[in-house]
Amino acid sequence: MLVYLIRRIGQSLLVVAVMATLVFLAMYAVGDPVDILASPDADEFERRAIAQRLGLDRPLWEQFGIFVWNALHGDLGRSFVYNVPAVDVILQRLPATLELALAGLVFSILIGIPLGVLAGLKPNSLIGRSVMSGSILGFSLPNFWIGLMLILLFAVELRWLPAGGRGPTTSVLGLHFALFTWDGLKHLLLPALTLALYKSALVIRIAQAGTREVMLQDYIRFARAKGLSSRRIVLVHVLKNILIPVVTVLGLELGSMIAFAVVTETVFAYPGMGKLLIDSINRLDRPIIVAYLMLTVVIFVIINLIVDLLYAAIDPRVRLSEAKG
Amino acid sequence: MSAEASSLPSPQGRGTQGGRAMTPILSVRDLVVTFAIREGVVTAVNGVSFDVHRGEVLGLVGESGSGKSVTGLAILGLVDAPGRIEAGSIRLEGEELIGKPERELRRLRGKRLAMIFQDPMTTLNPVLRIDTQMIEAIRAHENVSEKAARDRARQALLKVGIPSPEERLTAYPHQFSGGMRQRVAIATALLHRPAVLVADEPTTALDVTIQAQILAEVQELAAESGTAMVWITHDLSVIAGLADRIAVMYAGRIVETGAVADVLERPIHPYTAGLIGSVPSRNKRGVPLAQIPGMTPSLAKVPPACPFNPRCPRASVTCRTIMPEPTPYDGARMARCHHPLIEQAPAAA
Amino acid sequence: MADYGQIDSVTIAPELPARAPEPVAERGESLFARHVSEFMRAPGAVGGLVVLVALVLTAVFAPWIAPQNPYDLSQLDIMDNVLKPGEKLGSGITAWLGTDDQGRDMLSAIIYGLRISLAVGASSVLIACAIGASIGVLAAYAGGRVESVVMRIVDLQLSFPAILVALVLLAVFGRGVDKVVLALVIVQWAYYARTVRGSALVEKRREYIEAARCLALPKPRVVFRHLLPNCLPPLIVVATVQVGHAIALESTLSFLGVGVPVTEPSLGMLIAHGYNYLLSGKYWISTFPGVALVIAIVAINLVGDRLRDVLNPRLAR
Numbered sequence A: 001m002l003v004y005l006i007r008r009i010g011q012s013l014l015v016v017a018v019m020a021t022l023v024f025l026a027m028y029a030v031g032d033p034v035d036i037l038a039s040p041d042a043d044e045f046e047r048r049a050i051a052q053r054l055g056l057d058r059p060l061w062e063q064f065g066i067f068v069w070n071a072l073h074g075d076l077g078r079s080f081v082y083n084v085p086a087v088d089v090i091l092q093r094l095p096a097t098l099e100l101a102l103a104g105l106v107f108s109i110l111i112g113i114p115l116g117v118l119a120g121l122k123p124n125s126l127i128g129r130s131v132m133s134g135s136i137l138g139f140s141l142p143n144f145w146i147g148l149m150l151i152l153l154f155a156v157e158l159r160w161l162p163a164g165g166r167g168p169t170t171s172v173l174g175l176h177f178a179l180f181t182w183d184g185l186k187h188l189l190l191p192a193l194t195l196a197l198y199k200s201a202l203v204i205r206i207a208q209a210g211t212r213e214v215m216l217q218d219y220i221r222f223a224r225a226k227g228l229s230s231r232r233i234v235l236v237h238v239l240k241n242i243l244i245p246v247v248t249v250l251g252l253e254l255g256s257m258i259a260f261a262v263v264t265e266t267v268f269a270y271p272g273m274g275k276l277l278i279d280s281i282n283r284l285d286r287p288i289i290v291a292y293l294m295l296t297v298v299i300f301v302i303i304n305l306i307v308d309l310l311y312a313a314i315d316p317r318v319r320l321s322e323a324k325g
Numbered sequence B: 001m002s003a004e005a006s007s008l009p010s011p012q013g014r015g016t017q018g019g020r021a022m023t024p025i026l027s028v029r030d031l032v033v034t035f036a037i038r039e040g041v042v043t044a045v046n047g048v049s050f051d052v053h054r055g056e057v058l059g060l061v062g063e064s065g066s067g068k069s070v071t072g073l074a075i076l077g078l079v080d081a082p083g084r085i086e087a088g089s090i091r092l093e094g095e096e097l098i099g100k101p102e103r104e105l106r107r108l109r110g111k112r113l114a115m116i117f118q119d120p121m122t123t124l125n126p127v128l129r130i131d132t133q134m135i136e137a138i139r140a141h142e143n144v145s146e147k148a149a150r151d152r153a154r155q156a157l158l159k160v161g162i163p164s165p166e167e168r169l170t171a172y173p174h175q176f177s178g179g180m181r182q183r184v185a186i187a188t189a190l191l192h193r194p195a196v197l198v199a200d201e202p203t204t205a206l207d208v209t210i211q212a213q214i215l216a217e218v219q220e221l222a223a224e225s226g227t228a229m230v231w232i233t234h235d236l237s238v239i240a241g242l243a244d245r246i247a248v249m250y251a252g253r254i255v256e257t258g259a260v261a262d263v264l265e266r267p268i269h270p271y272t273a274g275l276i277g278s279v280p281s282r283n284k285r286g287v288p289l290a291q292i293p294g295m296t297p298s299l300a301k302v303p304p305a306c307p308f309n310p311r312c313p314r315a316s317v318t319c320r321t322i323m324p325e326p327t328p329y330d331g332a333r334m335a336r337c338h339h340p341l342i343e344q345a346p347a348a349a
Numbered sequence C: 001m002a003d004y005g006q007i008d009s010v011t012i013a014p015e016l017p018a019r020a021p022e023p024v025a026e027r028g029e030s031l032f033a034r035h036v037s038e039f040m041r042a043p044g045a046v047g048g049l050v051v052l053v054a055l056v057l058t059a060v061f062a063p064w065i066a067p068q069n070p071y072d073l074s075q076l077d078i079m080d081n082v083l084k085p086g087e088k089l090g091s092g093i094t095a096w097l098g099t100d101d102q103g104r105d106m107l108s109a110i111i112y113g114l115r116i117s118l119a120v121g122a123s124s125v126l127i128a129c130a131i132g133a134s135i136g137v138l139a140a141y142a143g144g145r146v147e148s149v150v151m152r153i154v155d156l157q158l159s160f161p162a163i164l165v166a167l168v169l170l171a172v173f174g175r176g177v178d179k180v181v182l183a184l185v186i187v188q189w190a191y192y193a194r195t196v197r198g199s200a201l202v203e204k205r206r207e208y209i210e211a212a213r214c215l216a217l218p219k220p221r222v223v224f225r226h227l228l229p230n231c232l233p234p235l236i237v238v239a240t241v242q243v244g245h246a247i248a249l250e251s252t253l254s255f256l257g258v259g260v261p262v263t264e265p266s267l268g269m270l271i272a273h274g275y276n277y278l279l280s281g282k283y284w285i286s287t288f289p290g291v292a293l294v295i296a297i298v299a300i301n302l303v304g305d306r307l308r309d310v311l312n313p314r315l316a317r
Helices: A002-029 A031-039 A042-052 A060-072 A086-121 A126-140 A143-157 A182-215 A218-225 A231-269 A275-284 A284-315 A316-325 B012-018 B068-075 B102-108 B128-141 B146-161 B165-169 B178-189 B208-225 B236-242 B260-265 B268-275 B315-319 C029-040 C042-062 C107-143 C143-156 C160-174 C177-204 C207-215 C218-229 C230-255 C265-278 C282-313
Strands: A171-174 A175-176 B027-038 B040-052 B058-060 B083-092 B113-116 B196-200 B228-233 B245-250 B254-258 B327-329 B333-335
Touching: A002 A060, A002 A284, A031 A275, A060 B128, A086 A182, A086 A231, A086 A275, A086 A284, A126 A182, A126 B245, A126 C207, A126 C230, A126 C282, A143 A182, A143 A231, A143 A284, A143 B327, A143 C230, A143 C265, A171 B113, A182 A231, A182 B068, A231 A275, A231 B012, A231 B128, A231 C160, A231 C230, A275 A284, A284 C160, B012 B102, B027 C282, B040 B058, B040 B068, B040 B083, B040 B178, B040 B228, B040 B254, B058 B068, B058 B236, B068 B228, B102 C218, B113 B178, B113 B260, B128 B146, B128 B165, B128 B327, B146 B165, B146 B178, B146 B236, B178 B208, B208 B228, B208 B236, B228 C177, B245 B260, B245 B268, B254 B260, B260 B268, C029 C042, C029 C282, C042 C107, C042 C282, C107 C143, C107 C177, C107 C230, C107 C265, C107 C282, C143 C177, C160 C177, C160 C230, C177 C218, C207 C218, C218 C230, C230 C265, C230 C282, C265 C282
Parallel strands: B058 B228, B058 B245, B113 B196, B196 B228
Antiparallel strands: A171 A175, B027 B040, B027 B083, B245 B254, B254 B333, B327 B333
């Protein structure tokens, strides 16, 4: 198990290194940051001074070395716009995005598993077919437009929920969360729902396929022959089996939820990292973009790692084979 | 041994013939099960009738596709769509099961009626521990504490010969061998001392040595709790040592029934004779094994009249045009054949 | 969704699994005809196909169909701005879907926008498909280190969400229709490489490839004339569905402001444009382009889903 763990961590570090190189090449080798930093009427001397200050006059490999060295010390540059370390700007926005992504994850489970199991239990019924058709829609519809339509319905027409922004936050352990106030929850509802749409379609598909497969198994027959209620069969025997693929996929998808939050946050003017990324792209605030990307890569890699370990914990068969191997 | 001529909807009085007057614990009459598939409606079980008495073992024999497994499932009310119990009656201790609401059926399943399945590798849920799966079976029917249920589960495991049951309870199915898993399934099925246990080829997937052990254990346990068994198999050698009576199924119908010794020694139906002939045995060493020519008919196109006629060495024009009716024979036997292997006159119907 | 190789067996891939299509030699006209009739048996898919063809024709013939040319400034009148659906423009044309803030007829804008959305979607898929399929089939044929390196890259790329990769690429490239297409090609090629490699691995072991090798045919010929054509069915399915995804992705990028330029507005751009008016209840500027987008994507998905059933014998029972 320890060998496995070490190997997995090694792989993860390799991925981070590869991505760091790519991000570096994309952000530092393409385009000239001096263009953005220097005022348009700066002369050659001023431009060279800026380049020197940023270390841009050195050879590429040396710049890369400096980038890596600084990155290892948690320094990914200073924001051109805010003039504070980029990592600080990102981290300040991180709780909002995490809150959104987690709420989205919860929604997709709450929507996806019951509907998916239902559709799996009655695959040929009207309701089963409707759920599956609906899931195709959830997959293919452009997320941002759904968000706009939700705003139109619930904020503009019905006036039940706010159209955007983040509600009042309370400080918990030094981080600011909106989760604990009613108003904060109201602000979170629509964005989280929008974000959850795609994932719930995914969960529905996995849960439906899983349920259909599990229901045909002999152990379900045996469970029924034991006289168990269908409630217990579905809630324990079926659910526990389909949880394995659902957890695996959802775990992997948590990362992509953070990525998708870019769109949702823009639609709902929600002040998270995603909106910050779009703003930074528009303002050419490259250190922020780099910091965002590096942070996202790290989050992805960590999530992959956790899911692997979690998976081993849920499925007794994996646990055993890993322990042996 | 029961004298009730199986599969005959006979008047009650004849039951006394063999000296046992009690009503059968399980009585199946004219059971018809159909499956609506794409090609049309297929009749998997077509007018099956038999009785099982307390403590008795009925061997239900046939090739795959003969409808024997579906019959077993029908007894527990576990025939799923697209399958449907079309007609007939299944009585457990005199109580009609067909048409009973699912709620009430569920109360009987596991309690009075139990079933074990062919493949021990798949009958236990791989992601639930053994204790969970046994305790839930107890608590589905009795309002006992978790701890009491656990004690009972442990004793049940001990009874089927599983060493250090306390440790094994917290294990997962994949940590057990096939034979062990089947023992767990048997222990689970017998937790409530059911009146009837339907065993659907539970030893087929096991090694021969384990098979023998498990057969012996099941027999002992069933005798102890007075459980009657319907033992479904295609293996006549299993039936020979286990069953009291035998019912041979072919293409959804029972073609012959009788006491095990009678049927195996003097089969009436050519199909039964064919089955017996294809079992390897000591006294026929060196002689090539007999085979029944042809294949089990697909249920979608069962041959007209006697379904066995295309494979039968004795088939005549009659067999291709008229369906043979169940005919009683001496010794409480029955067969459906125009050209029985026993020339003795049928008992008066 | 792929990861770095450890839990491949549990990853639920929505894409097609590797499968074994029949070799090309066995399929003739009759098989094609059978596929067509099989396809026609699903009314939903046929409806989707009809809608799709209609949309494509509308987009192609936009200048003759649209009531006005929304980008010919001489046809626009600022006095017509933000008209409700059904009101008449100064020029006498009825704006059935309303007008935007510059007095543009929304119906016309949508027809022209559809043109750009469909073109971007289709062309990016075609290019990505050609590149990805070539890489995939070559990787499968080459095997060994080459294959494992290529597949690692594919897995790595697919483990990051397409939207994020495209966003970063466009941040580097800047705006423009060609740049959007380029970005979409880069995020998509890996799907095709994976799909083709999966089926090529199966095909590679078949007798006809063995035979082609024994004949000492040149390698490129074996790969592209024998191996690749037999990997086409799953590729067609993935590509069809992917057109829908590409269109959705393009519209999202344009909505975020990193996609197509203002001068060539796609449907996503139109929606972004109407965003500012949405909150004041002027719903039509965002809603109708979105409806058009949704219709297009749903139609493509219906067709793609059916193709999957028809072309995949394992799923079709």
